[in-house]
Amino acid sequence: MANCNGNGVAHLGSNLQIEAIQTVIPIKPTDPRLSRRVAIGENLGSVNFQSRFHIVLCYNKASEEDSGWLVAGWIKESLGKALVEKPLFAGRLKRKGENDNSGEFEIVSNDSGVRLVEANMPMDLADFLDILKERKNAEAELVFWEDVNESNPQYSPLFYVQVTNFKCGRYSIGISCSLFLADPYGMTSFLNIWSKIHNNIISEAGMPKIPTFFLPNHRKNGCSPTLSTSSTTSKQINETLIFKLPSKIFNFRDNIHKNLAEKCVEETEDKLGKKLSSKFCLFVREISEDVKVETFFREGISSFGSITGLVSVCCDDLEAQNIRFNEENKAVHFSCWISNSGNEDLVLITPTFVLITPFL
Numbered sequence: 001m002a003n004c005n006g007n008g009v010a011h012l013g014s015n016l017q018i019e020a021i022q023t024v025i026p027i028k029p030t031d032p033r034l035s036r037r038v039a040i041g042e043n044l045g046s047v048n049f050q051s052r053f054h055i056v057l058c059y060n061k062a063s064e065e066d067s068g069w070l071v072a073g074w075i076k077e078s079l080g081k082a083l084v085e086k087p088l089f090a091g092r093l094k095r096k097g098e099n100d101n102s103g104e105f106e107i108v109s110n111d112s113g114v115r116l117v118e119a120n121m122p123m124d125l126a127d128f129l130d131i132l133k134e135r136k137n138a139e140a141e142l143v144f145w146e147d148v149n150e151s152n153p154q155y156s157p158l159f160y161v162q163v164t165n166f167k168c169g170r171y172s173i174g175i176s177c178s179l180f181l182a183d184p185y186g187m188t189s190f191l192n193i194w195s196k197i198h199n200n201i202i203s204e205a206g207m208p209k210i211p212t213f214f215l216p217n218h219r220k221n222g223c224s225p226t227l228s229t230s231s232t233t234s235k236q237i238n239e240t241l242i243f244k245l246p247s248k249i250f251n252f253r254d255n256i257h258k259n260l261a262e263k264c265v266e267e268t269e270d271k272l273g274k275k276l277s278s279k280f281c282l283f284v285r286e287i288s289e290d291v292k293v294e295t296f297f298r299e300g301i302s303s304f305g306s307i308t309g310l311v312s313v314c315c316d317d318l319e320a321q322n323i324r325f326n327e328e329n330k331a332v333h334f335s336c337w338i339s340n341s342g343n344e345d346l347v348l349i350t351p352t353f354v355l356i357t358p359f360l
Helices: 046-050 068-085 125-134 136-142 184-203 257-272
Strands: 016-024 035-040 052-059 092-095 104-108 114-121 159-166 171-178 241-244 279-285 291-297 311-313 333-339 346-349 353-357
Touching: 016 068, 052 136, 052 184, 068 114, 068 159, 068 171, 068 184, 125 136, 136 159, 171 184, 241 257, 257 279, 257 346, 257 353, 333 353
Parallel strands: 035 291, 114 159, 279 346
Antiparallel strands: 016 114, 035 104, 052 171, 052 333, 092 104, 159 171, 241 311, 241 353, 279 291, 346 353
16 A cells, blocks of 8 residues: 655655565476575575675666656566566575475576565755765665565565666666576676566567656656665675676686685685785686585685686676667666675686685
């Protein structure tokens, strides 16, 4: 039920106003269902369920009629089509067995859906970007996340999209995604597929100018909903360092992950000019896409020494800033970061990249 508070808005943080939360499911049932194994090591706390990454893209108005409300309306339709290509993104995490406490989980493509959040920021985008120069953590208001329920994870979304409208008419699209589900590079690939589907829909002949799910057309005059939400998005934004791996390194042997992690941690220490902790949360995404999570202690681990082809890159190499939900509208601001609620250093290893987020 929608209620109005004294100001007719719902507040998240100091400025953001949440206007609507919807669920987007694939446009057709996933059959057969897919699954991905997630193995969480012993003695790991529930904070590992909350490890995720965020992507923020900010856009100018492509035309006088353009707005985040319009984009969000079309997202309701385009994302449903895109999820057919990646049904696990609309899935849920569940324990392998009904009474299994072994740390064995799987993500199942049960079509439970992605959360789409529409929000309003009562300031101009230019002013907000100026704030980011001094207070980077403010950007966390442009993404939404609710902590995964460890006891009943099957009810918790693993993927959120937040469209934020600024006072000036410009808008942002914020992505939040569990590290169990995808890494920033996998998500960027999906965003490219999705944005093309989105543009194809709005360019189809005979399509109406206003989408069916256009929020301003569904609100009562003078009343915005007061939404009860337990968003637990961390306001802490730490720099993520990325290392591109040589193409053949995973053919070397199967037990290289901790040695590789130690090598990249040493490289990170050289770049930052300071020592990192001796304990890390280690995520390993295998070629099969299965995920293993364990605690990594650096004591007794030897690095590779010299690795030919190990290259340090940055988030800009994702090229996510080229993702357009309107062919004529390129992002004017892009950022990407990993959040780890455990307040500890994190290492994510994929077949092609190592990402390190030191908690500084």
